[in-house]
Amino acid sequence: MLKKEIQKIKKSISEDGFYHCQMSNIESFFELSNRLGTIKQYTEVRIDSTKDEFPYISGEVDFHTDNPTIEILGWFTHFQDEHDGKILLINVEDVLSKMTKEEIKCLTNVNIKMPSRKNDYYPFLTEGKKPHIFYIPPHCWKEIPKYTNKQKDAVMKFHSLVLDIKKSKQYHSINLKQGDVLFLNNYFMIHGRNKIAKNSKRFLERVFIQT
Numbered sequence: 001m002l003k004k005e006i007q008k009i010k011k012s013i014s015e016d017g018f019y020h021c022q023m024s025n026i027e028s029f030f031e032l033s034n035r036l037g038t039i040k041q042y043t044e045v046r047i048d049s050t051k052d053e054f055p056y057i058s059g060e061v062d063f064h065t066d067n068p069t070i071e072i073l074g075w076f077t078h079f080q081d082e083h084d085g086k087i088l089l090i091n092v093e094d095v096l097s098k099m100t101k102e103e104i105k106c107l108t109n110v111n112i113k114m115p116s117r118k119n120d121y122y123p124f125l126t127e128g129k130k131p132h133i134f135y136i137p138p139h140c141w142k143e144i145p146k147y148t149n150k151q152k153d154a155v156m157k158f159h160s161l162v163l164d165i166k167k168s169k170q171y172h173s174i175n176l177k178q179g180d181v182l183f184l185n186n187y188f189m190i191h192g193r194n195k196i197a198k199n200s201k202r203f204l205e206r207v208f209i210q211t
């Protein structure tokens with residue numbers, strides 16, 4: 001792939017929040033992923049009833065971000081679910097645009113526990129040219145008792161605005177077919193999925209790309 005094409009893909013991910021295309025094979029997907037940054041983690045995403053983390057459950061996956069230190073998430077599609085399995089995306093700029101400056105300030109002072117780490121916390125929101133959000137609802141609820149009332153209200157407002165967008169289906173819905181690839185900006189896009197069958201054959205490969 002030409003340098004110019006890589007630049008175009010990077011621009012889509014950093015400005016639009018995602019890049020969706022079809023690729024001939026998984027080797028090309030890994031090659032492209034390596035050109036976008038450094039692959040830090042690789043996961044097979046498929047139903048596994050012995051595990052309860054998001055990549056393995058058949059139930060609905062609430063909107064969330066993944067590890068906040070990872071800017072780009074990439075998926076390659078081996079098999080899609082027969083009925084759904086679409087990846088749903090919300091740009092958090094659309095959520096924050098409905099919040100006051102004071103509420104946004106509160107979110108920058110709220111910390112959420114990092115996944116799979118004992119005592120590492122990360123800010124719910126870091127402001128910049130684009131927002132950098134860290135949002136995993138179950139982790140937020142565990143921290144809520146530690147927050148001030150204003151911080152609590154700000155987190156709950158963010159959450160209820162996400163639910164409003166979800167209810168009115170004002171999200172991007174990406175239907176990944178076999179051979180499809182999706183790269184997502186994990187800093188300012190949150191992702192989720194509807195419920196799928198317990199025996200779904202849906203099988204994706206996911207990479208965490210550090211830029």
Ligand SMILES: [Fe+2]
Binds near residue numbers: 054064065066191
């Ligand atoms: Fe996720």
